[in-house]
Amino acid sequence: MRLSAYGRTGRRASRSAGRAIQTSSHVPPSQKETIEYLRAAVLGSDPGITENVKWKAPSFLRGGEDRVTFQLRAKKGVQLIFHRGAKVKDDRADFRFSDESGLLGWISSDRATVIFQDLDDVKANEEAFVTLVRSWVNT
Template identity: 65%
Template sequence: MTNQNPKVDQFMETVEHPQKEAVAYLRAAVLKAEPGLTEQVKWNAPSFCHDGVDRVTFQLKAKDVQLIFHRGAKVKDGDAEFVFPDDTGLMKWRSSDRAVVTFQDLADAQAHEAAFLDLVGRWVRA
Protein backbone atom coordinates (compact mmCIF):
# COMPACT_ATOMS: atom_id res chain seq x y z
CA MET A 1 0.00 0.00 0.00
CA THR A 2 1.66 3.19 -1.12
CA ASN A 3 -0.58 5.34 1.07
CA GLN A 4 0.43 3.58 4.29
CA ASN A 5 2.32 5.95 6.57
CA PRO A 6 5.38 4.50 8.39
CA LYS A 7 4.69 6.84 11.33
CA VAL A 8 1.29 5.22 11.76
CA ASP A 9 2.98 1.80 11.52
CA GLN A 10 5.30 2.82 14.38
CA PHE A 11 2.38 4.17 16.39
CA MET A 12 0.40 0.95 15.90
CA GLU A 13 3.31 -1.06 17.32
CA THR A 14 2.80 0.75 20.63
CA VAL A 15 -0.99 0.55 20.75
CA GLU A 16 -2.52 -1.61 23.44
CA HIS A 17 -6.16 -2.17 22.55
CA PRO A 18 -8.37 -5.20 23.14
CA GLN A 19 -9.40 -5.16 19.47
CA LYS A 20 -6.01 -4.26 17.98
CA GLU A 21 -6.34 -7.01 15.37
CA ALA A 22 -9.63 -5.51 14.15
CA VAL A 23 -8.13 -2.01 14.10
CA ALA A 24 -5.21 -3.22 11.98
CA TYR A 25 -7.56 -5.12 9.68
CA LEU A 26 -9.83 -2.11 9.11
CA ARG A 27 -6.87 0.23 8.64
CA ALA A 28 -5.45 -1.97 5.87
CA ALA A 29 -8.87 -2.45 4.26
CA VAL A 30 -9.55 1.30 4.12
CA LEU A 31 -6.13 2.12 2.67
CA LYS A 32 -6.47 -0.60 0.04
CA ALA A 33 -10.03 0.35 -0.91
CA GLU A 34 -9.33 4.09 -1.05
CA PRO A 35 -5.86 4.66 -2.55
CA GLY A 36 -6.46 8.45 -2.60
CA LEU A 37 -6.46 8.58 1.18
CA THR A 38 -3.45 9.39 3.28
CA GLU A 39 -3.08 8.68 6.96
CA GLN A 40 -1.53 10.20 10.01
CA VAL A 41 -1.72 9.93 13.77
CA LYS A 42 -4.27 12.44 15.01
CA TRP A 43 -5.94 12.56 18.43
CA ASN A 44 -3.71 9.63 19.45
CA ALA A 45 -5.13 7.30 16.79
CA PRO A 46 -4.83 6.52 13.08
CA SER A 47 -6.71 9.08 11.00
CA PHE A 48 -7.51 8.97 7.29
CA CYS A 49 -7.26 12.16 5.25
CA HIS A 50 -8.73 13.20 1.93
CA ASP A 51 -7.13 16.23 0.27
CA GLY A 52 -5.29 16.95 3.54
CA VAL A 53 -8.44 16.99 5.69
CA ASP A 54 -9.03 14.34 8.34
CA ARG A 55 -12.27 12.54 7.49
CA VAL A 56 -12.28 9.22 9.40
CA THR A 57 -10.43 8.69 12.67
CA PHE A 58 -10.21 5.69 14.94
CA GLN A 59 -11.33 6.24 18.53
CA LEU A 60 -9.10 3.96 20.59
CA LYS A 61 -10.46 4.77 24.06
CA ALA A 62 -13.36 2.32 23.84
CA LYS A 63 -13.13 -1.48 24.27
CA ASP A 64 -14.73 -2.04 20.88
CA VAL A 65 -13.61 -0.56 17.55
CA GLN A 66 -14.94 2.92 16.90
CA LEU A 67 -14.36 5.14 13.92
CA ILE A 68 -15.40 8.77 13.92
CA PHE A 69 -16.64 10.10 10.59
CA HIS A 70 -16.11 13.85 10.52
CA ARG A 71 -15.43 16.72 8.18
CA GLY A 72 -12.26 18.02 9.79
CA ALA A 73 -11.38 19.14 13.30
CA LYS A 74 -13.87 21.99 13.44
CA VAL A 75 -17.48 22.42 12.39
CA LYS A 76 -17.61 24.11 9.01
CA ASP A 77 -20.02 26.76 7.75
CA GLY A 78 -23.01 25.06 6.20
CA ASP A 79 -22.68 21.89 8.28
CA ALA A 80 -26.18 22.41 9.68
CA GLU A 81 -27.44 21.76 6.15
CA PHE A 82 -25.07 18.85 5.54
CA VAL A 83 -26.93 15.65 4.78
CA PHE A 84 -25.34 12.27 4.27
CA PRO A 85 -27.46 9.24 3.47
CA ASP A 86 -26.52 6.12 5.42
CA ASP A 87 -28.36 3.16 3.98
CA THR A 88 -26.08 0.78 5.91
CA GLY A 89 -27.40 1.71 9.35
CA LEU A 90 -23.81 1.63 10.65
CA MET A 91 -23.58 5.34 11.48
CA LYS A 92 -24.74 6.76 14.80
CA TRP A 93 -24.93 10.54 14.46
CA ARG A 94 -23.33 12.69 17.17
CA SER A 95 -24.01 15.99 15.40
CA SER A 96 -24.97 17.18 11.93
CA ASP A 97 -21.46 16.50 10.62
CA ARG A 98 -20.12 13.72 12.90
CA ALA A 99 -21.03 10.09 13.22
CA VAL A 100 -19.57 7.00 14.88
CA VAL A 101 -19.32 3.53 13.40
CA THR A 102 -18.75 0.77 15.96
CA PHE A 103 -17.65 -2.83 15.53
CA GLN A 104 -17.57 -5.25 18.46
CA ASP A 105 -14.61 -7.26 17.17
CA LEU A 106 -12.82 -8.54 14.07
CA ALA A 107 -15.67 -10.87 13.09
CA ASP A 108 -18.15 -7.99 13.26
CA ALA A 109 -15.84 -5.79 11.14
CA GLN A 110 -15.41 -8.55 8.56
CA ALA A 111 -19.15 -9.21 8.42
CA HIS A 112 -19.83 -5.54 7.59
CA GLU A 113 -16.66 -4.82 5.60
CA ALA A 114 -18.22 -4.23 2.17
CA ALA A 115 -20.86 -1.84 3.52
CA PHE A 116 -18.28 -0.08 5.69
CA LEU A 117 -15.81 0.45 2.83
CA ASP A 118 -18.60 1.77 0.61
CA LEU A 119 -19.54 4.16 3.40
CA VAL A 120 -15.95 5.38 3.78
CA GLY A 121 -15.65 5.97 0.03
CA ARG A 122 -18.88 7.96 -0.13
CA TRP A 123 -18.04 9.90 3.05
CA VAL A 124 -14.61 11.13 1.95
CA ARG A 125 -16.11 12.44 -1.28
CA ALA A 126 -19.11 14.13 0.38
Protein backbone atom coordinates (compact mmCIF):
# COMPACT_ATOMS: atom_id res chain seq x y z
CA MET A 1 0.00 0.00 0.00
CA ARG A 2 1.69 3.19 -1.16
CA LEU A 3 0.91 6.09 1.16
CA SER A 4 3.10 8.81 -0.28
CA ALA A 5 5.00 9.41 -3.47
CA TYR A 6 8.13 9.41 -1.29
CA GLY A 7 7.73 6.11 0.42
CA ARG A 8 5.58 3.89 2.52
CA THR A 9 5.66 2.90 6.11
CA GLY A 10 7.97 -0.09 6.38
CA ARG A 11 10.89 -1.45 8.37
CA ARG A 12 11.89 1.89 9.82
CA ALA A 13 8.30 2.64 10.82
CA SER A 14 7.33 1.97 14.39
CA ARG A 15 4.29 -0.22 14.99
CA SER A 16 3.75 1.54 18.30
CA ALA A 17 3.67 4.90 16.49
CA GLY A 18 0.96 3.57 14.20
CA ARG A 19 -0.99 2.34 17.21
CA ALA A 20 -0.57 5.73 18.90
CA ILE A 21 -2.41 7.32 16.00
CA GLN A 22 -5.11 4.69 15.73
CA THR A 23 -5.89 4.65 19.45
CA SER A 24 -5.54 8.35 20.22
CA SER A 25 -8.81 9.94 21.23
CA HIS A 26 -7.33 13.29 20.17
CA VAL A 27 -7.11 12.38 16.48
CA PRO A 28 -10.32 12.79 14.51
CA PRO A 29 -10.89 9.87 12.12
CA SER A 30 -10.71 12.29 9.19
CA GLN A 31 -7.07 13.15 10.09
CA LYS A 32 -5.74 9.62 10.51
CA GLU A 33 -5.20 9.13 6.76
CA THR A 34 -3.41 12.47 6.56
CA ILE A 35 -1.13 11.52 9.45
CA GLU A 36 -0.30 8.13 7.93
CA TYR A 37 0.49 9.82 4.62
CA LEU A 38 2.80 12.28 6.38
CA ARG A 39 4.51 9.47 8.30
CA ALA A 40 5.34 7.79 4.98
CA ALA A 41 6.59 11.07 3.50
CA VAL A 42 8.88 11.75 6.48
CA LEU A 43 10.27 8.21 6.52
CA GLY A 44 10.83 8.34 2.77
CA SER A 45 12.60 11.71 2.87
CA ASP A 46 15.93 10.41 4.22
CA PRO A 47 17.23 6.84 4.63
CA GLY A 48 18.67 7.67 8.06
CA ILE A 49 15.32 8.55 9.62
CA THR A 50 13.77 6.16 12.10
CA GLU A 51 10.55 6.43 14.07
CA ASN A 52 9.52 6.02 17.69
CA VAL A 53 6.87 7.41 20.04
CA LYS A 54 7.41 10.68 21.93
CA TRP A 55 4.70 12.64 23.74
CA LYS A 56 2.32 9.75 22.84
CA ALA A 57 2.77 10.56 19.15
CA PRO A 58 4.98 9.48 16.23
CA SER A 59 8.41 11.08 16.37
CA PHE A 60 11.19 10.86 13.81
CA LEU A 61 14.86 10.59 14.66
CA ARG A 62 18.10 11.06 12.75
CA GLY A 63 21.31 9.93 14.41
CA GLY A 64 19.40 8.92 17.53
CA GLU A 65 18.04 12.43 18.12
CA ASP A 66 14.36 13.40 17.84
CA ARG A 67 13.92 15.96 15.06
CA VAL A 68 10.26 15.97 13.93
CA THR A 69 7.30 15.03 16.14
CA PHE A 70 3.56 15.01 15.54
CA GLN A 71 1.41 17.13 17.84
CA LEU A 72 -1.74 14.99 17.94
CA ARG A 73 -3.62 17.46 20.12
CA ALA A 74 -3.60 20.29 17.57
CA LYS A 75 -6.89 22.17 17.49
CA LYS A 76 -6.91 22.58 13.70
CA GLY A 77 -5.32 20.48 11.02
CA VAL A 78 -2.35 18.16 11.46
CA GLN A 79 0.66 19.69 13.17
CA LEU A 80 4.30 18.60 13.25
CA ILE A 81 6.94 20.09 15.54
CA PHE A 82 10.40 20.57 14.05
CA HIS A 83 12.97 20.58 16.85
CA ARG A 84 16.58 19.69 17.58
CA GLY A 85 16.12 17.09 20.27
CA ALA A 86 14.40 16.77 23.61
CA LYS A 87 16.33 19.61 25.23
CA VAL A 88 17.00 23.11 23.99
CA LYS A 89 20.54 23.37 22.64
CA ASP A 90 23.08 25.84 24.02
CA ASP A 91 23.69 27.17 20.51
CA ARG A 92 20.01 28.06 19.88
CA ALA A 93 20.80 31.78 19.62
CA ASP A 94 23.26 31.07 16.80
CA PHE A 95 21.14 28.45 15.02
CA ARG A 96 20.14 29.41 11.47
CA PHE A 97 17.92 27.49 9.09
CA SER A 98 16.75 28.63 5.69
CA ASP A 99 13.14 27.61 5.06
CA GLU A 100 12.73 27.97 1.33
CA SER A 101 9.35 26.21 1.48
CA GLY A 102 7.69 28.82 3.67
CA LEU A 103 5.96 25.98 5.54
CA LEU A 104 7.61 26.57 8.92
CA GLY A 105 5.98 28.70 11.59
CA TRP A 106 8.74 29.58 14.07
CA ILE A 107 8.08 29.00 17.80
CA SER A 108 11.62 29.96 18.84
CA SER A 109 14.98 30.36 17.14
CA ASP A 110 15.37 26.59 16.76
CA ARG A 111 11.83 25.15 16.93
CA ALA A 112 9.03 25.46 14.44
CA THR A 113 5.73 23.92 13.38
CA VAL A 114 4.23 22.86 10.10
CA ILE A 115 0.45 22.68 9.93
CA PHE A 116 -1.53 21.00 7.17
CA GLN A 117 -5.28 21.45 6.99
CA ASP A 118 -6.01 18.12 5.31
CA LEU A 119 -4.66 15.48 2.94
CA ASP A 120 -5.19 17.70 -0.10
CA ASP A 121 -3.01 20.36 1.55
CA VAL A 122 -0.30 17.75 2.22
CA LYS A 123 -0.35 16.50 -1.37
CA ALA A 124 -0.19 20.04 -2.75
CA ASN A 125 2.92 20.74 -0.63
CA GLU A 126 4.45 17.27 -0.50
CA GLU A 127 7.60 17.90 -2.51
CA ALA A 128 8.44 21.06 -0.55
CA PHE A 129 7.67 19.28 2.74
CA VAL A 130 9.92 16.31 1.96
CA THR A 131 12.74 18.66 0.97
CA LEU A 132 12.19 20.61 4.20
CA VAL A 133 12.32 17.45 6.35
CA ARG A 134 15.47 16.23 4.58
CA SER A 135 17.20 19.58 5.14
CA TRP A 136 16.02 19.88 8.75
CA VAL A 137 17.16 16.45 9.91
CA ASN A 138 20.59 17.00 8.34
CA THR A 139 21.31 20.32 10.11
